[in-house]
């Protein structure tokens with residue numbers, strides 16, 4: 001039984017609440033299709049009236065997607081945790097020789113994909129550390145291995161950090177690298193590695209990893225070569241409100257230019273086992289919902305807002321469906337990155353569990369492909 005009223009929003013009540021929260025001017029802007037400014041974004045992050053911000057975002061989400069919530073049946077393969085970088089917020093990376101360091105050969109990647117052949121997996125999501133010595137061909141072979149195991153699978157792989165690394169070590173032109181990736185079977189790119197697109201945050205916690213301009217430049221290259229991708233923001237550490245808004249505006253500008261972003265995915269920071277562990281806290285429900293809602297409102301040119309349940313938690317992801325999110329990610333299977341940083345969420349959910357989360361919140365589960373083609377409303381959900 002749905003008890004969450006946002007799914008069946010009463011318009012006049014919502015307008016009254018938004019007005020009383022002092023956000024009526026933003027409501028009018030959103031209704032008129034006017035783009036929100038930097039100052040508007042800061043207000044949305046700072047107002048104590050979270051419910052009103054959520055209602056504004058929910059309206060936009062309902063206009064675009066009705067009561068649909070997308071999910072996919074996917075699996076993760078983090079092919080190595082060995083990384084030349086030492087980002088302070090990362091608990092996943094290891095140095096060569098450390099006990100917890102690992103590297104999957106293409107044969108192991110193939111085996112990982114084969115292990116899931118009994119399930120209706122449509123996507124393999126592959127991201128990893130930046131290995132110091134593996135050659136360019138290794139990355140192509142990893143993609144080929146996944147396609148060999150399951151030829152119809154969509155390979156969504158390589159953050160902008162990995163893409164830039166491949167461009168640097170390939171000895172080939174940009175055109176040749178993207179042609180190689182396409183030929184190997186790459187379908188699209190995930191959105192990780194952006195963290196917070198400001199120089200101050202970059203200097204403080206990325207250390208030597210690519211900064212904002214280079215992340216955006218790599219994303220521009222990916223999109224200009226015809227690949228779709230997602231975009232993330234890692235929030236809840238040292239970033240300031242203004243920096244979050246700046247991040248969103250930089251993504252919005254690139255989307256105006258290239259149009260290749262599918263979804264925005266705010267990622268809640270988990271501090272355990274990272275160099276920011278003493279920072280003191282995991283994100284709050286308040287910030288989680290606000291991050292989804294402000295993303296929906298500021299990113300007027302992004303089709304989808306994703307509540308990634310592994311980082312948000314299932315509870316927060318479910319609630320986010322009424323704060324602007326229209327996607328809850330997928331079944332996942334063996335996630336390492338957030339688990340190394342202390343998430344208490346399981347390694348995987350099955351289709352019926354995901355459908356239950358969505359239906360209980362008052363929405364309609366719709367299985368999708370990686371690029372948001374509908375595979376069937378409520379298909380294979382077992383519900």
Ligand code: SF4
Nearest residue numbers: 083085087090093129
């Ligand atoms: S966040 Fe990525 S680039 Fe940074 S240390 Fe971790 S694996 Fe390496």
